[in-house]
Amino acid sequence: MDLYRSLENLQVDLLNKKISCAQLVDFYLQRIESFKALNAFVEVFENSAIEKAKQIDKKIEKGESLGKLFGMVIGIKDNICYKDHKVTAGSKILDNYTSIYSATVVEKLLEEDAIIIGRTNCDEFAMGSSNENSFYGPACNPIDEKFVPGGSSGGSAAAVKAGLCLATLGSDTGGSIRQPAAFCGIFGLKPTYGRVSRYGLIAYGSSFDQIGPMANNISDIAKILEVISGSDDYDSTVSFSNVPAYSQQLFSNKKYKIAYYKDAVEHPSIDSEIKDATLNFINKLTEQGHLVEGIEFNEIDYIVPAYYVLTTAEASSNLSRFDGVRYGFHATDATDLESTYRNTRSQGFGKEVQKRIMSGAFVLSAGYYDAYYSKAQKVRRIIANKTNETFKQYDFILCPTTPAPAYKLGEKSDDPIAMYLGDIFTVQANLVGVPGISIPYGNTKSGLPIGLQLMAGKFEEAKLLDFSSQIEKY
Numbered sequence: 001m002d003l004y005r006s007l008e009n010l011q012v013d014l015l016n017k018k019i020s021c022a023q024l025v026d027f028y029l030q031r032i033e034s035f036k037a038l039n040a041f042v043e044v045f046e047n048s049a050i051e052k053a054k055q056i057d058k059k060i061e062k063g064e065s066l067g068k069l070f071g072m073v074i075g076i077k078d079n080i081c082y083k084d085h086k087v088t089a090g091s092k093i094l095d096n097y098t099s100i101y102s103a104t105v106v107e108k109l110l111e112e113d114a115i116i117i118g119r120t121n122c123d124e125f126a127m128g129s130s131n132e133n134s135f136y137g138p139a140c141n142p143i144d145e146k147f148v149p150g151g152s153s154g155g156s157a158a159a160v161k162a163g164l165c166l167a168t169l170g171s172d173t174g175g176s177i178r179q180p181a182a183f184c185g186i187f188g189l190k191p192t193y194g195r196v197s198r199y200g201l202i203a204y205g206s207s208f209d210q211i212g213p214m215a216n217n218i219s220d221i222a223k224i225l226e227v228i229s230g231s232d233d234y235d236s237t238v239s240f241s242n243v244p245a246y247s248q249q250l251f252s253n254k255k256y257k258i259a260y261y262k263d264a265v266e267h268p269s270i271d272s273e274i275k276d277a278t279l280n281f282i283n284k285l286t287e288q289g290h291l292v293e294g295i296e297f298n299e300i301d302y303i304v305p306a307y308y309v310l311t312t313a314e315a316s317s318n319l320s321r322f323d324g325v326r327y328g329f330h331a332t333d334a335t336d337l338e339s340t341y342r343n344t345r346s347q348g349f350g351k352e353v354q355k356r357i358m359s360g361a362f363v364l365s366a367g368y369y370d371a372y373y374s375k376a377q378k379v380r381r382i383i384a385n386k387t388n389e390t391f392k393q394y395d396f397i398l399c400p401t402t403p404a405p406a407y408k409l410g411e412k413s414d415d416p417i418a419m420y421l422g423d424i425f426t427v428q429a430n431l432v433g434v435p436g437i438s439i440p441y442g443n444t445k446s447g448l449p450i451g452l453q454l455m456a457g458k459f460e461e462a463k464l465l466d467f468s469s470q471i472e473k474y
Contacts, residue, residue: 067112093348103200121155150180175426182451193433316360401451
């Protein structure tokens with residue numbers, strides 16, 4: 001069987017009876033088993049996937065109405081709930097936990113006849129940039145298994161690149177969709193904060209988290225976003241604004257105004273090949289008739305510190321619910337309430353998660369709240385104001401997705417600062433709440449993918465996807 005890389009081609013073959021959904025699921029199940037060494041999936045939902053495939057095949061046979069995503073075999077990150085299926089957020093503390101409800105995005109996928117084939121590996125509670133913090137062990141980059149796939153949605157990116165499913169959902173708190181998309185050479189979109197319901201997403205940083213799609217092409221990204229976006233009575237932060245027909249607004253010839261941060265392209269941390277690729281891309285955009293201008297962004301060095309102060313604070317609050325009393329892992333050596341909390345959380349959480357919980361508790365403590373948390377919120381507001389002002393003059397902000405290509409497994413494990421600084425170009429979109437997308441743009445001399453990032457104004461996904469579809473043709 002051919003390896004499908006677009007939903008459009010797949011659906012044509014399904015309707016022409018060249019293939020059935022049941023055969024397709026079986027094909028992907030075999031590929032997942034063959035590529036088990038990647039550790040992209042932590043669990044395969046074989047029974048429910050086969051059952052869903054049979055339902056869709058019956059609809060096709062009877063000529064019944066089909067959903068927009070019929071036949072799309074999709075993986076979901078292991079922090080997105082699916083009723084009667086396990087979900088652990090890559091953590092021991094939720095080992096063997098079975099969800100009692102489905103996330104809104106899962107319900108919307110199933111309503112449109114997508115087939116959810118399994119849960120993908122991720123950094124524990126989405127805290128990490130390499131997928132090395134998972135309870136299940138690290139996922140590997142399909143391009144070279146000695147390298148990381150990025151994080152925290154590393155398993156999602158690896159699964160798409162390796163052809164273990166057609167698309168995946170990830171979550172993005174500070175770049176966790178876009179960075180692994182860049183490392184693996186696929187497309188990854190973080191929508192506007194509030195565009196997609198977070199109901200059923202295990203929280204890390206509630207004012208930052210967003211669910212988004214990862215796929216091989218812009219058309220599939222647009223179709224998935226159409227389905228998962230929109231209002232939800234279960235999420236008070238979600239937008240009730242109209243959801244455009246994103247997939248019908250692609251491939252225009254419109255010319256746009258693009259700003260790029262000179263500070264980002266010339267930043268001392270940036271890899272020379274990524275810098276050259278970015279400058280080459282800027283020249284190509286100019287040749288295509290777009291207006292591209294360099295602007296100053298002096299606050300770039302404050303982005304990562306502000307982000308980590310705020311997200312660790314939110315994490316310390318969100319993760320307080322995991323105590324070994326109500327569900328999940330429970331320390332067997334606990335003898336009273338205090339030892340239950342202490343032992344369960346010490347044994348159940350990994351080192352990175354413990355570190356971020358303690359950091360968050362510290363910045364929220366009475367003596368340090370004003371010195372850290374309060375100031376970080378002020379920095380967030382300054383960055384948001386400046387970013388929104390930029391979008392009054394330009395359609396997009398362009399920069400590299402990451403300052404360097406994928407690195408080897410274990411290479412940065414003992415250098416958390418270097419790991420955190422890998423988010424320097426992605427966290428801005430989360431601080432401000434605007435959409436951002438990573439677009440594959442060639443490779444380094446050693447064959448590792450390069451990703452370029454575009455950000456747009458709030459709820460400007462239609463414009464962002466249209467421009468990305470133009471770039472896809474370059």
